[in-house]
Amino acid sequence: MTIHVPPVSLAERVRSVRSPGGIEAWLFEDHALPILSASIGFRGGAALDPPGKAGTALLMARLLTEGAGLLDSEGFGRALADDAIRLSFGLERDGLRARLRTQSSTVDRAFALLRLAVNEPHFAPAPLARVRAAATAGVRQSLADAGRTAHLAFFARGFAGHAYASPAAGDLASLEAIDGADVVALHRRMLTRTGLLVAVVGAIGPEALAGLLDKAFADLPEGEAAATPPVALAGLGEREVVRLDVPNAAIVLGRPGIRLDDPDFTASQVVNHCFGGGTFTARLMREVREKRGLCYAIGSGLDAAAAACTLRISTSVANARVGETLAVVADEVARLASDGIGPDELEAAKSAMIGAYGLNFDTSVSIAELLLTLQVQGRGRDWLDARNRRIAAITTEDAARAIGRLFGDGAMLTTIAGDPPAGADA
Template sequence: MTIHVPPPATTFSERVQRVRSPGGLEAWLVEDHTLPILSVQFGFRGGPVLDPPDRAGAARMLADLLTEGAGPLEGGAFRRALGDQAIRLSFSIWSDTLRGELKTLSRNAERAFELLGFALRAPLLAPDDVARIRGAVASEVRAALSQPDKVAGRAFAARGFEGHPYARPANGDLASLERIERVDLVALHARMVSRGNLRVAVVGAIGPEALGAALDRAFAELPPEAVAPTPATVLGGLGDRVVTRLELPQSTIRFGRPGIPRTDPDFAAAMVVNQCLGGGDLSSRLFRAVREQRGLCYSVRSMLQLADGASTLVGTTATRNDRAAEALGVIQDEIHRLSREGLAAEEIDRAKGYLLGSHKLRLDTSPAIAALMLQLQLDGREPDWLDTRNRCIAAVSPADGRRAAERLLGDGGLLVAVAGDPEGL
């Protein structure tokens, strides 16, 4: 069966306007006056990779502190100013970025962008707030010490990316958090929150001229410098088994190997291969072999994790301690078989259908569309990527799948991190 993707009446790229402000700032805009609402997504390159080596968690603390008072408004007054006009503003960290989300009624856009500008240009970073946020993040870190998925994930990254910023926990650890002082946060803010690092995406009821003025209100006074790209790296430790003993009835297993970069010609085929191996539906090879045929787990899945410095195939499952070795053996056998034999045409068609349909379902809200546009900019892609993506996936052939499977899965070697009390590992 051949999957054809008919051209839409209006392509995604035709809906995107590139807006340039009087001050030279650029944003991607999808103008939509259906509702009087604006959804704004923005990101600054850097994030946790810019944490000082002995102060992991600094970017996370900075993200939490940006809404704790800024400009002329102390913390309580700043939050009240947001609440008085139903403005939602939040910040979060990703592997290579500090990201923000602003949502407001169109009539309040001027005030919303003014408050956003305060948060970005002049966060107070008051000592009492720094201490309080440090304590809150430390509480999360303590709780994570007994959460097997978090424990396995941290061990996986620490071994797989040893010597690279990706090896450090984004939230830090108890020792690194104690070292973070206000001066460290001020320095990190100055380095990261700049026009050179900025990308912006907007969906909603605003025109290009009004958006240009709003962009300058929020971002024009930021410094111009940009940080260097994240250093490239590749997941290491293939063949290693890192076990962290926890007194739990189950073991959580994280496994992985190097992936195929998003810029590689075989990336679309790699997406199809991963979908067949352990993607999000119930027909994947790992789901059938590990759960349906043997009852070893409740769920098992794999995914391509994409960061600026690395692409990684990562999978995860949880199973009884006495069956952990068996479950891992089945996973490895399926990876070897897929790498050696490739995929049947029926499997490829089913995976392509899922990838094409599920992606459209993810774009059902203005924030989701804005988030996609932001990610495209951070990835260095053009607005027409969403249109070409679907055509590339639809064009994947069995020969493409076989080639991508050989490249993605190779000899089947895996880095494995386990949290629990597994027998035989």
């Protein structure tokens, strides 16, 4: 089977733009439609929450469009709506992302509002109270969510003592402890020129974009790099059960993964696709769902965070079948380690991964998000072309080496949220 990698260069469509003020961005210029999409990132994210005040970054992100400059919360929202500008901020574990979408005719106004949001947010008491109340309600509602509970327990044990152990959304106690000064201080620390990354897609040229970059970001403080200390997943071989009165138990299992900058990372992606990342074609779906009917869905993924990469498996099963499910997963890990991945399965996985890559280029929004993600990961623009070539080049020997590094002795950290029978989780 020959895998076809399209010869068209995507990297050639992306250019680096540097403004007179020294702000850099990646630009994918496209004048097919009179619209512009931008994805803006600031390094740091929830990992910068102060000790005991998890959720600070989340509140800050939600407050950035709740009044800025001369506009109060209602006025800022009306200014966006009047020109059909879409601006939102989303929190991630290692960063903050802004997503901006506007028509070419309103691009100046859109970047002016973006400038206000990142440079002059109010963080006023009333919006802070409202946003805190909404976050608290969300946490209360999630207390009976088995999936979220299992994941929180996994991170708390696996990364104990590290910033990754704290919930990005906070908890009831931490949200109550956050005050306006905490939000202001975190904003000052995170939203800096040093931590800024920008990707723009649409109907704009380099010169016009350069002016807009200075308009939005030139007044940001220089700041310092927000580095999260590296950490490795702990607790391998341990199982923890959080008792919840729910009909189905959520299960999360994991091991340390292979980091993004490691030569074996691409091979580990292909291995993961075969094992649990390829939906219905994956071994876990076939063995756990299709053959035994133990669950509706099960999957695995490589969580390549800034400070750690983790291979994580998750599913939800009837409480009475937790033990059986864990046994099947363990058997599949052992079979993968002993038998490896054959040529046909490997080629099918590579073909699927290469074919699916084109879905990242269906809209200006998705292209902007991909370009920003590559910057966050430390990839160059050449990765747009190199990615598929590297996948196509993976051999059975590469896969075998990645399997050994990913699964080792098979020991995993396992967290379960539910009410399995005594001994079923042992």
